[in-house]
Amino acid sequence: MIERLIKQIQEKDAPIVVGLDPKLSMIPKSILNKSFEEYGETPEGAADAILKFNKAIVDAVYDLVPAVKPQIAMYEQFGIPGLIAFKDTVDYCKGKGLIVIGDIKRGDIGSTSESYAVAHLGKIKVGSKEYEPFAEDFATVNPYLGTDGVKPFVDVCKKEDKGIFVLVKTSNPSSGEFQDRLIDGEPLYCHVADKVNEWGADSMAGEYSNIGAVVGATYPEMGRVLRERMPHVYILVPGYGAQGGTGKDLKPFFNKDGLGAIINSSRGIIAAYQNEKYIKYGEENFAEASRAAVMDMKEDIKNG
Amino acid sequence: MIERLIKQIQEKDAPIVVGLDPKLSMIPKSILNKSFEEYGETPEGAADAILKFNKAIVDAVYDLVPAVKPQIAMYEQFGIPGLIAFKDTVDYCKGKGLIVIGDIKRGDIGSTSESYAVAHLGKIKVGSKEYEPFAEDFATVNPYLGTDGVKPFVDVCKKEDKGIFVLVKTSNPSSGEFQDRLIDGEPLYCHVADKVNEWGADSMAGEYSNIGAVVGATYPEMGRVLRERMPHVYILVPGYGAQGGTGKDLKPFFNKDGLGAIINSSRGIIAAYQNEKYIKYGEENFAEASRAAVMDMKEDIKNG
Numbered sequence: 001m002i003e004r005l006i007k008q009i010q011e012k013d014a015p016i017v018v019g020l021d022p023k024l025s026m027i028p029k030s031i032l033n034k035s036f037e038e039y040g041e042t043p044e045g046a047a048d049a050i051l052k053f054n055k056a057i058v059d060a061v062y063d064l065v066p067a068v069k070p071q072i073a074m075y076e077q078f079g080i081p082g083l084i085a086f087k088d089t090v091d092y093c094k095g096k097g098l099i100v101i102g103d104i105k106r107g108d109i110g111s112t113s114e115s116y117a118v119a120h121l122g123k124i125k126v127g128s129k130e131y132e133p134f135a136e137d138f139a140t141v142n143p144y145l146g147t148d149g150v151k152p153f154v155d156v157c158k159k160e161d162k163g164i165f166v167l168v169k170t171s172n173p174s175s176g177e178f179q180d181r182l183i184d185g186e187p188l189y190c191h192v193a194d195k196v197n198e199w200g201a202d203s204m205a206g207e208y209s210n211i212g213a214v215v216g217a218t219y220p221e222m223g224r225v226l227r228e229r230m231p232h233v234y235i236l237v238p239g240y241g242a243q244g245g246t247g248k249d250l251k252p253f254f255n256k257d258g259l260g261a262i263i264n265s266s267r268g269i270i271a272a273y274q275n276e277k278y279i280k281y282g283e284e285n286f287a288e289a290s291r292a293a294v295m296d297m298k299e300d301i302k303n304g
Numbered sequence: 305m306i307e308r309l310i311k312q313i314q315e316k317d318a319p320i321v322v323g324l325d326p327k328l329s330m331i332p333k334s335i336l337n338k339s340f341e342e343y344g345e346t347p348e349g350a351a352d353a354i355l356k357f358n359k360a361i362v363d364a365v366y367d368l369v370p371a372v373k374p375q376i377a378m379y380e381q382f383g384i385p386g387l388i389a390f391k392d393t394v395d396y397c398k399g400k401g402l403i404v405i406g407d408i409k410r411g412d413i414g415s416t417s418e419s420y421a422v423a424h425l426g427k428i429k430v431g432s433k434e435y436e437p438f439a440e441d442f443a444t445v446n447p448y449l450g451t452d453g454v455k456p457f458v459d460v461c462k463k464e465d466k467g468i469f470v471l472v473k474t475s476n477p478s479s480g481e482f483q484d485r486l487i488d489g490e491p492l493y494c495h496v497a498d499k500v501n502e503w504g505a506d507s508m509a510g511e512y513s514n515i516g517a518v519v520g521a522t523y524p525e526m527g528r529v530l531r532e533r534m535p536h537v538y539i540l541v542p543g544y545g546a547q548g549g550t551g552k553d554l555k556p557f558f559n560k561d562g563l564g565a566i567i568n569s570s571r572g573i574i575a576a577y578q579n580e581k582y583i584k585y586g587e588e589n590f591a592e593a594s595r596a597a598v599m600d601m602k603e604d605i606k607n608g
Contacts, residue, residue, distance in 0.1 A: 046428075073410070073416045079435065083384060087383070087384060112378070115381040129345045133386070142448055145474050146482055146483070149476065181492070182487065188492070
């Protein structure tokens with residue numbers, strides 16, 4: 001799967017993933033009101049509006065980017081209708097040829113992680129039949145439980161040619177509380193990075209492994225260290241844009257081959273029309289504003 | 305919410321939570337076949353069987369135990385129908401007066417954790433209306449992202465009188481890979497424990513906080529250390545039974561007041577009829593076997 005991602009990054013010349021993390025406050029009134037008219041002010045109405053909003057943005061950017069990253073929490077908060085919208089979003093994006101990174105940050109003891117891996121990347125057996133529950137291409141995974149919590153994801157990835165990105169150094173302000181603490185003279189995130197190398201060693205597909213890492217754009221110095229420490233690991237980089245990361249912060253995340261990192265932007269793209277810079281597009285042209293934001297992000301990364 | 309849990313533990317004289325983590329292989333053929341006849345060998349059929357199985361077990365044990373802990377991964381693996389069965393299970397258990405601990409192990413950056421907290425413990429606003437998406441009473445939370453990943457859960461707990469259990473030392477074999485590593489001379493799990501104290505200090509309800517911790521029964525020595533280190537923190541203890549923890553391993557998890565811990569058993573109770581010890585009940589009396597297993601567990605903890 002990492003080869004497919006790299007191929008699409010190269011073809012579209014954009015190491016960019018669009019974070020589909022919609023909030024109701026980002027959705028134009030015209031869409032929201034129509035959904036509320038049809039379903040009432042209900043979770044079903046919210047889910048309908050979210051799906052319509054996502055589809056319009058995907059239609060406007062799918063030729064520019066290789067991948068999208070729906071954050072499942074934004075859907076889960078609307079209960080079952082929200083999760084149906086998540087699933088429909090995954091399917092719609094795959095139908096447009098996009099690679100889908102499910103930002104699910106799951107992780108549990110072995111037998112339970114196996115169920116999560118099956119849910120998001122694998123197939124579930126029911127009697128004599130098999131089904132793909134959510135069918136993302138990649139998923140994000142939390143490493144706190146150690147190898148037996150991550151290994152079931154690695155195994156499903158091998159079986160189904162899928163991939164994961166393991167949280168190594170997250171983009172949030174308090175990520176350092178545990179992740180930066182020194183163990184044998186090195187921060188915890190370095191020890192997690194070493195494990196990611198180990199977990200992914202047997203999952204190579206070309207120059208890179210199907211087992212990747214998450215490192216926040218908000219910590220470029222650590223990005224440099226981690227880039228060197230995990231030479232064959234693709235890095236998913238959140239935190240660009242709304243969280244504070246800029247184009248010049250991104251250089252350290254890439255290898256000399258120009259590969260090795262894919263940068264996520266969520267709010268900065270999907271809610272671009274609410275940003276002063278793109279306000280001229282107006283609410284009705286929100287999707288075109290998103291397209292302009294992707295093109296600007298592409299430039300920003302190139303010039304960074 | 306912790307006061308409600310303690311009251312029920314005392315009334316039922318059982319610091320026991322039943323883990324509702326069904327696998328299809330645990331479900332009696334009679335139930336499974338009936339669901340498959342109605343829905344086919346589909347996720348809907350699996351979900352129907354799971355819900356019927358859960359209800360029968362809950363009917364057989366609800367007068368004996370204060371709480372249940374459905375593991376959401378076991379439902380999520382069947383996609384949307386599975387998650388509907390999760391929600392229906394939560395509702396059914398609450399209808400029987402049981403406290404529901406959603407074993408969800410979520411955790412993300414601040415704004416995203418807020419959505420998870422709303423999804424599982426809070427209310428979501430849609431237009432002028434509010435809804436409770438999954439409506440558990442407690443949820444389990446992963447601490448790897450630090451304070452800003454946990455705080456939104458704490459805030460929702462305060463607002464809605466709910467609670468969480470933060471992963472401190474998990475029950476799985478490789479939990480030590482990161483959790484046991486020494487930082488300033490003490491294992492990471494001790495540093496996480498200190499944060500749990502801090503996060504919960506402002507959420508006291510009587511002697512205990514609504515912010516609890518998860519510590520595995522498989523590590524009784526660490527349980528002793530963590531019990532002392534978090535005197536006002538309730539400990540959810542997984543790993544008893546099928547994972548290897550025994551009655552005598554549990555003593556260190558309790559305070560002198562006999563409170564402070566609640567022990568989970570999943571497979572050992574819900575699949576009791578498949579265990580040599582309860583095989584005399586037969587498949588058709590699976591729920592009675594579960595009831596016998598709960599009563600035996602109660603004794604085992606008392607004599608431990």
